[in-house]
Every structure is written in structure tokens, then in C-alpha cells.
Amino acid sequence: MRLFARYRELAGTGSLELDVPAKSTALDVFDRVAESYPDMRSMRQSTLMAIESEFVKPQTELTDGEELALMPPVSGGC
Amino acid sequence: MRLFARYRELAGTGSLELDVPAKSTALDVFDRVAESYPDMRSMRQSTLMAIESEFVKPQTELTDGEELALMPPVSGGC
């Protein structure tokens, strides 16, 4: 999985390998990561999640080998 | 006085010297010029008039020595 911006800094890394139970959702993975980095917890509602470079809803289940990205709200542009 | 674009081509010149009676309006001058160039007559309603580089209403009276410009509707820009 990939972490960006503030999440990357909190975790000290931009990519993690994680074994999760079958039928885990994107939100399940967020909660698991947030256990280790408590500062992420308050951002649970606003976190953007993407699987294989497409935004997904938090309830979306992961399939074997897919790349999940957890991202703060975007602020590019200008 | 100055003539622009189609009016300039109709008159064959971009500037004319004209003696007009006191209290002549911009429209009076237009009518006088249009006598010589009948193709201008149909454009009487849409002609733009300026005295000393400021748009004026057709009824505006000219003062001694002022420069009047008669102009078709503008079409600059793009």
C-alpha cells in the first residue's frame, strides 16, 4: 500500500506491505494503519482511498495483490 | 474629421477638413458626408461617433476646431 503527504510523514515511509484478512475493506486497512499512527485517526472521515489509481469508497473490498493508497484531501493546483 | 474602415474606403480618404455651420451636431456632419457617399446612408443608425476620442451621442454639437470621427460598429479583438 501507498501513503502520501502527511500520512507518509507520520508513517515515515511512502509504501508498506501488509497482510490483511480476506474481504478486508479499504477502511479496515485504514483503521489497522491508524492503530500504529494515532494522529491519523482524526482524519478517518476525510481520507481519500484509491485502489490501483482509482478512487474507491471506504467499504470497497480489496482483492489479492491490489495496491491501496491512503491519502489526505488533495491540495494541488495553486 | 476622421473616417475609418469601410467609411474610409468609401470616401477614399481617412481624414477630411469640413466647414460646418455653428451648432452642427455629429449627426449633421454624418448626413453631409453621406450625401457624397450614398453607401453610408444605410448605416446611419449604427454609426459610432466620437469627438476628440470620446464616444458621443449623434445629437452632440461640435465646437470650433474639434475632431469628429465617424466609425462603423467596431469588430476588433478576435
Next chain:
Amino acid sequence: MLIRVQEQPLDLAEAVRAVEHPSAGGLVTFSGVVRDHHDGKRVVAIGYEAYGTMAEAKMRQIAEDVIRRWPDSRIAILHRTGKLEIGEASVVIAVSAPHRAEAFDACEYAIDTLKQIVPIWKKEAYENGEVWLEYEHRLAQDSAR
């Protein structure tokens, strides 16, 4: 404020440089370009004639309006005259402002108003003749004293 009517080709970069500023967050430009067709006719060339001094005065008036309506904005307006080729710019406007929506609004206001009150005329040459374009504009007539 950069305002100029000129025979030489217009330089977008010059207009941009004229409005750059450390507090400007958004910079919008508009270039009006000579198209290869108009009303279904193939355009082969185009010419612009200006009432030079009055055109620059009206362009300056538009620029002053913009700066008054959009605080901390900066604007450049360049218009070309003479004969142009297809693809060349007849007008270039650059506006910078603290925020992007202001820069878009101000730039669009400037070109819309320019087309209504600045004494410049366009003549299009087609394969079988040429014609002066004359738009009906209420604004120029209304702005008369």
C-alpha cells in the same frame, strides 16, 4: 499596466511578464487568434485597422475598470493592426490576481468589453473577395455622452 496597439506580432510572454507579481496567485491569459474559417467561408488573410489614439485610450479605460473592480489585479492588453496570417494573435490579454476566479472573470470582462468599445475593425479576405466585419454593439453607443 501595459497597453499597446502595434503592427508587430504580439508576444504573449511580454504580457505575462507585465502582470507577474509575488502576491498574484492566479494568472490568466487570452489570445484571440485568426481562424481559417468564418461562417463556413475559408479565410485566407485578415487585416485590422485601428483609430490608434482612441483605441489605446479605450483599452486603458478597460484596464482601469478591471483594476478598480478586481482589487490587486494587474492587466496587460496588446492589440495588433495591419495584415495577419492564419494562426497569428490579433489580441493578447494577461491578468493576474490574488485568486484564480478573479483572474478568469477580469480577463473575460476585458476581452468582452474590448470587442464592444475599442475602435478597431477587422477585414476578412476570402478566396473570392473581402468584407469589413461590423458587429452591432449596444455598449459603445450607450457609453456615448
Next chain:
Amino acid sequence: MLIRVQEQPLDLAEAVRAVEHPSAGGLVTFSGVVRDHHDGKRVVAIGYEAYGTMAEAKMRQIAEDVIRRWPDSRIAILHRTGKLEIGEASVVIAVSAPHRAEAFDACEYAIDTLKQIVPIWKKEAYENGEVWLEYEHRLAQDSAR
């Protein structure tokens, strides 16, 4: 269609060249520039981080939307990453279209949408610290499948 996320400074002229076309009558550009202040604080430097492949995919999606919504338009979108100085452009968008209103609308749509769905983040450094900016955007969340 020119789409790129890059570390190197952005070149407005490159974006303009990419959208020039003989049937384009209007060409609008937007440059987002690093400002020297934000919320009353003096900004000394700024950095952008991108989810590169996804950012380019989303920028391409915006470009395809634009071409579908505004027929015969052309678009270029360049976004910079890494550390930028005050006055440098973080994003450059150029749009050409047959008529000017379309070019303005399409360019504004592109930057508005980019700020909502493209995974890029801005970190501002002030004199006494730095902060990640995180805007609340409904659109990115809504566009999730």
C-alpha cells in the same frame, strides 16, 4: 493533448504550442503561481508531492472531459512537484477552442476540477514552521466507485 507531472519548471509556451490550431479562435491559459503569503502568513517556500501515476491519470480524465464537453477544444495540463520558489508556477493549463467563451469555461473547469480530484498535495513553509494543506473536497470522495 499534453499531460505531464514534472519536477522541472513549467513552460507556458510549451502548453500554448500544444493547443494551437488553425480552427481555434480563442486560447486561454491559466498559471497557478506560488504566492508570498497565505492566510496572513508569509510563505517562504512551497513543496508539492504527487501520487504520480494516478495524478497523470486524473489529469488525463479531466482533459478527456473537456474535449467531450467543448467540441473541437484542445488542452494541455502541466503540474510541477518538488520545491518551488515564490513566483514560480505550480500548474499551467492551456485550452484552445473555436470561440472564446468556450475556451474560458473549459480552462476554468479544468483547474477547478484538478484542485478537487488530482492526488497532489501542497506543503507550505512559513518563517516559523511548515504545514500540509488539506482541502475538504466532496468531488473526489463522490467520484469513488
